[in-house]
Amino acid sequence: MDICGNKRRKVSGGVRGCRRSGAGKMRRGACKVLRSLAVHDNNHTKDEEEDDDCFSISFLRSDRLDPAAALSPRYSLLREGGRGGYGGGDEELALAEFWALTSLENRHQNVVQLEECVLQRNGLAQKMSHGNKRSKQYLRLVETSLKGERILGYPEEPCYLWFIMEFCEGGDLNRYVLSRRPDPQTNRSFMRQLTSAVAFLHKNNIVHRDLKPDNILITQRSGSPVLKVADFGLSKVCAGLNSKTSEEHPAARADGRGSDQNDFVNINTFWLSSACGSDFYMAPEVWEGHYTAKADIFALGIIIWAMIERITFIDAESKRELLGTYIRQGTEIMPVGEALLENPKMVLHIPQKARSSMSEGVKKLLLDMLAVNPQDRPDASQLEMRVDQVTCAA
Numbered sequence: 001m002d003i004c005g006n007k008r009r010k011v012s013g014g015v016r017g018c019r020r021s022g023a024g025k026m027r028r029g030a031c032k033v034l035r036s037l038a039v040h041d042n043n044h045t046k047d048e049e050e051d052d053d054c055f056s057i058s059f060l061r062s063d064r065l066d067p068a069a070a071l072s073p074r075y076s077l078l079r080e081g082g083r084g085g086y087g088g089g090d091e092e093l094a095l096a097e098f099w100a101l102t103s104l105e106n107r108h109q110n111v112v113q114l115e116e117c118v119l120q121r122n123g124l125a126q127k128m129s130h131g132n133k134r135s136k137q138y139l140r141l142v143e144t145s146l147k148g149e150r151i152l153g154y155p156e157e158p159c160y161l162w163f164i165m166e167f168c169e170g171g172d173l174n175r176y177v178l179s180r181r182p183d184p185q186t187n188r189s190f191m192r193q194l195t196s197a198v199a200f201l202h203k204n205n206i207v208h209r210d211l212k213p214d215n216i217l218i219t220q221r222s223g224s225p226v227l228k229v230a231d232f233g234l235s236k237v238c239a240g241l242n243s244k245t246s247e248e249h250p251a252a253r254a255d256g257r258g259s260d261q262n263d264f265v266n267i268n269t270f271w272l273s274s275a276c277g278s279d280f281y282m283a284p285e286v287w288e289g290h291y292t293a294k295a296d297i298f299a300l301g302i303i304i305w306a307m308i309e310r311i312t313f314i315d316a317e318s319k320r321e322l323l324g325t326y327i328r329q330g331t332e333i334m335p336v337g338e339a340l341l342e343n344p345k346m347v348l349h350i351p352q353k354a355r356s357s358m359s360e361g362v363k364k365l366l367l368d369m370l371a372v373n374p375q376d377r378p379d380a381s382q383l384e385m386r387v388d389q390v391t392c393a394a
Helices: 090-102 138-146 173-178 184-203 284-288 294-309 336-342 360-369 380-393
Strands: 027-036 054-056 075-086 114-121 124-128 160-165 216-219 226-229 312-315 321-323 326-329 332-335
Touching (some): 090 160, 173 216, 184 226, 184 294, 184 380, 284 336, 294 336, 294 360, 326 336, 332 336
Antiparallel strands (some): 027 075, 054 124, 114 124, 216 226, 326 332
16 A cells, blocks of 8 residues: 655655555566467366366466466467556455456446456466355465465465456556646546446445556547556455454444444445555545545545646656645645645635636535545445536536
């Protein structure tokens, strides 16, 4: 998670120094661009406790690959598409992303698609699927591969888990918006797409917890730009949570009432307790480590506000210009959520720029999304309806 240190640094031109916390040394993860190949009958004999698909991966070389077991490759490597940073807890983050994306029964055009997840050992790969009841070893295989351990029964072969994701050639929201002239029509379209995606996730009991422009990807294969919410490493799947399985406050609810373990979980009234996210987009209650899904609404408000007015800061580590609103205090800047936590009565000046063309409807919506009290914010379904109203009116 991205959390700033306790000491605020003096900055100029909107630079703020942040650190990524987590055990272990920082590492870089490569993102490969793959091409799917036609797959012929592998003539694979299934064990009753194994998944259906077993195939080779042409870009993985193994000196121990048994020639007699060579199967048709499903993918070929084209090029490296990019790299991302992650900390020592990356196995838990990867498992969280796998769990979130595979728990979705339906697709949404504005949520990045996990095409498949494959477990590779001895040069061959086996398709993994969420909750496959035919495989008693399913979850253990995933966990051991994520943690770099060896599967019981294969002591000489390490295992690798590969995520085959939808490719978004347009980069992230930062690059797309800041490389083009301001376009109110595109802003309105992006507002509708983002709120639709978050409404879909919340309806499916998924709290993203790390919404930011870096985690919003773009594809233009259909002609017009389509947003894809991505990176579910910090997400929380709340489906099935009850009084015995909550994070740290089992019976606590945002409305103050108790919770029957058989009740349907309302993620807008279910408290989460792991303080995580990226500081410029974190709601006040996240800084305190006690929040609900309404924290996603706050983050979305920061993103939309920054996108409309093109408010940016320079990341001290990467030196990149990023979309994000903040509060300026002399030579220092601080995240809006942190500032509201310190001064809950602070009035946000929206719009920030004198020549802004922001409508009164959008202004009021952003103020509601960025309310200090999460109960004063609209939930995701209400937000989706209000965005449709204000964008149509414009």
